[in-house]
Amino acid sequence: MKVAKFGGSSVSNAKQIKKVLKIVNEDPERKIIIVSAPGKRSKDDIKTTDLLIRLYEKAINNIDYQHKKQEIIQRYADIVDELDMDRDILDTIDHTLEHYIHELKDKPSRLYDAIVSCGEDFNAQLIATYNNSQGIPTRYISPKEAGIWVTDLPKQAQILDSSYEQIYKLNDYKEKLIIPGFFGVSKHNFIVTFPRGGSDITGAIIARGVRASLYENFTDVSGIYKANPNIIKDPEIIEEITYREMRELSYAGFSVFHDEALQPLHKDRIPVVIKNTNRPEDKGTYILHDREINSKNVISGISCDKDFTVINIKKYLMNRQVGFTRKVLGVFEDYNISFDHMPSGIDNISIVMRSNQIKNIESRVLNDIQKHCDVDELSIDHDLAILMIVGEGMNRVVGTASKITHALAESNINLKMINQGASEISMMFGIKVEDAEKAVRSTYEFCYHGVCIKE
């Protein structure tokens, strides 16, 4: 049995929804469908979720919100009319929004989660009703009914492990099931949303819960590119990639598939395929536990992300001092900073983190390190981009490092940092922010076309 998730652009209007249902209905294995809120219909359109956020802001600030509410209802009305459906559902939408606003006005963060969950929820109800009316037995299932029980902190839902037993029972239904993505219900009976982009997470949770044979993630691209298409013109699409590779690439800027959504799938080794709603015949990209390596697919992808900061610490005879590093990390823990890399020399240590982790508290953190750790030198560098070259098996091929560093040297890119080894499937390079695009271009051309870009 397959679980299929459709992103916002796949369910933005009647035409798209018909495409989705054609895909769903032509394969009896596609039993459970997760839908997003209606996304943009054109480049200048506004996503339904963003309209809902504005509705929330008006309601919470006691500004007249009727016009905004009508705008939202109109999004669904357009779909209802084009699908030639009964308009009753629009009343339900209206009543539900008013109900939340009046019930939760004194609990702003609860109201926020309830309101923004409506984008997915209304869409799921609408699509289920329509498909059923077309003669295909279809049923809307709310997250609560499905058993998506989550932690209680607003906007930060995490699935409770105990949920999976109830979710497994979805296997008992004979109909096709349509479930809204993006949120669950807490034990205190509040709607709590997943971090944004969280419909991927709902799909992954359901796929794991029902032990799906495949989790199909439909979006508006035919798979995952080997490098950022804003930097590389028409990059190739990855055929197969492992969970681990996907995560390393997501980390440094790949955003096709939501990072945390891999976690539930990883555990039960449920394969994922990223497919294109508009070109369902395209093979897409499979995300798997293992993949076969051949000479052409050693390197899966190349990504680069810019917003990193590095703190450099020098301390003479550092490696002799048991506990020194732990003292330094204690300061980071005090400020709740999670760091990403920690290359170290004999007398030096560098701590690499996302710049947002240390924004605004930088001077306090540096002061505390200075005060508690008795360091010899302390410096901070904000001009750091991280280039990740990711590929299963690259650690087994002699000369990989040589080839990649060669390509970067030919493009005159200085390497502030190289980190290879802890992860067997990636090499990390710290480079100047201004070199980021050039680095992606030069390594892409070299890894996939064997061409050096000389500067």
Add this chain to the structure above:
Amino acid sequence: MKVAKFGGSSVSNAKQIKKVLKIVNEDPERKIIIVSAPGKRSKDDIKTTDLLIRLYEKAINNIDYQHKKQEIIQRYADIVDELDMDRDILDTIDHTLEHYIHELKDKPSRLYDAIVSCGEDFNAQLIATYNNSQGIPTRYISPKEAGIWVTDLPKQAQILDSSYEQIYKLNDYKEKLIIPGFFGVSKHNFIVTFPRGGSDITGAIIARGVRASLYENFTDVSGIYKANPNIIKDPEIIEEITYREMRELSYAGFSVFHDEALQPLHKDRIPVVIKNTNRPEDKGTYILHDREINSKNVISGISCDKDFTVINIKKYLMNRQVGFTRKVLGVFEDYNISFDHMPSGIDNISIVMRSNQIKNIESRVLNDIQKHCDVDELSIDHDLAILMIVGEGMNRVVGTASKITHALAESNINLKMINQGASEISMMFGIKVEDAEKAVRSTYEFCYHGVCIKE
């Protein structure tokens, strides 16, 4: 004013001692001389210090030690006779050894330190007496008289910061001063030795204390080689090297100059020169705070050491968990293990340490990590050698990494680990133990002769 230290082979017999005193006496700036115990006179000879250790073992086990004691006295007798000196000093030697054995028999670790300190101490007394008899005002100064006050833990002496004030007063003497290396005196009035090879440490402490203009470290080679002469035939000698470079090279196997001896010098930027007692006209290797970089001396040296172990930890979403790394390091701290490197990926961390740090406690450490840190995968690899390429300014030269990895790839060496960046002056490569010599040869040929060794 210069402080000169002479190693064991430089003071092993009368001929060598005459060479040393010629060097000392021809430069009025050479005021303070630190001497080692008599070293080997030929390849199969035994160092005096090793004879003293055997004397200690016999005495502590109530085995008749008279023969061993006579063997030691004979070492000095040979020197005394060849120098045509009065034999009185041999009685002093005999009495001192008997005195220590009887006074300290119930304090084995104190006895050990006292006995082994005799090698240097007797030699200093002998050399001072002889030089004085040659008409050059010379005085033996004991470490206590010099003010070398140290911590009280046997075999692990560390200088007390308060000592330097007293040491500075050595400037007041008009004579040449001969001080034994290798030990100091604790506030409880016990002799405590520095870690072995510790005459270098005494020299460094005195050089710092008297604010020497230069610390001359005389040994039996004409400086520091750019790579291990057991691997590279007749390697070039380094002309100038910085403290930092020296330390990174010492770390991975260079043993010419004792690692910890750099610490006191580093602080006051006192330059060191490594010279050859047998070829004092050779320029030697200068160890300095800064050096000028040109195209030929970017890379100072190449070293490789074999006895490393790495523990690899995988944990999904590791980088999101504030405090995870600190928890892991807590286990290492519990077992008092100091580690050397810690390359990390997004979901992985590797902890590299000297194998002796984890010997015998390996399974307990792994168990504790498993128990306290909830890791996904845990493995250990004993087959790790560390290759260090060290050079000030290499981080400023684009393509250094490319060239070195190229040389290694041409020799078919797989890189388990690359760590560059935390230290600006070195690149570290983790390789298989069996590749260690090949790696040194291939990078040496490439860095200094531009030649690739193809396998």
